[in-house]
Amino acid sequence: MSNLKVLPILEADAGDGAVPCCAPLSREPLGVEDSERIAVMFKALGDPVRLRLFSLIASHEGGEACVCDIQDVGVSQPTVSHHLKKLRDAGLVTSERRGTWVYYKVAPPVVAALAGVLDLSS
Amino acid sequence: MSNLKVLPILEADAGDGAVPCCAPLSREPLGVEDSERIAVMFKALGDPVRLRLFSLIASHEGGEACVCDIQDVGVSQPTVSHHLKKLRDAGLVTSERRGTWVYYKVAPPVVAALAGVLDLSS
DNA sequence: CATCAATATTGACAGCCGTCTATGTCGGTG
């Protein structure tokens, strides 16, 4: 059995605990290119509102959430939309329109990548 | 045996894989307070130069590095110093003066906290 | 004490970022 768990969202997607993006932080220093790519993800999570939005999406039933479910974070609706766009541009979430509503969910490869950076692969 | 590894730096420090700071991102939404505290860490890692500096410290022999060992990241010396201060203010690293040199190392509780946020505790 | 090497601090400046209001777009409904 696997003692190693990542996000539930990921478990349904792939059984590998492999590092999909780059070397772990603690093994060898990040190259310039890797650091730029990964910093984009950390930067996106580096705002309290965005972190809460991401958390709300990740913890929502089914691993996805409608904007209307998560938009009560203390800022205006356009600001929420702006932050969700940033999360999407950073590759952390994906969005899909279904009728009137837009659903966001955590992008599967991403959290695995972050986990890999923190050295969880072995 | 433990299938679960965190940073080597941490392994020597504590055997627990417990969550030291807050609920994992994927289980329940982060509170306002938690999100602000954790966002500080992500934000500090959200700059390519700081991420490289952190990686250089984490991957350096003994888990610590002198500034002179890691300051070749393409920016001026004051800028390196500025970034190291930011990492320290974010609680990601600690610094210690030994003679002429200043040594930085990864703050043990921190990476465990980040790992906890990404849900690696169970 | 004078000097040097390693690191930190200060001050300045351009550019990015988070926020808002106003407005646009798109789908559903009558």
Place this chain on the structure above:
DNA sequence: CACCGACATAGACGGCTGTCAATATTGATG
């Protein structure tokens, strides 16, 4: 087609951030 609700985009604005050159501080060394 007209209207409404959900969400996105545009534009503006104040504040923060990354960078540098210049200077200060701190410890070792002669």
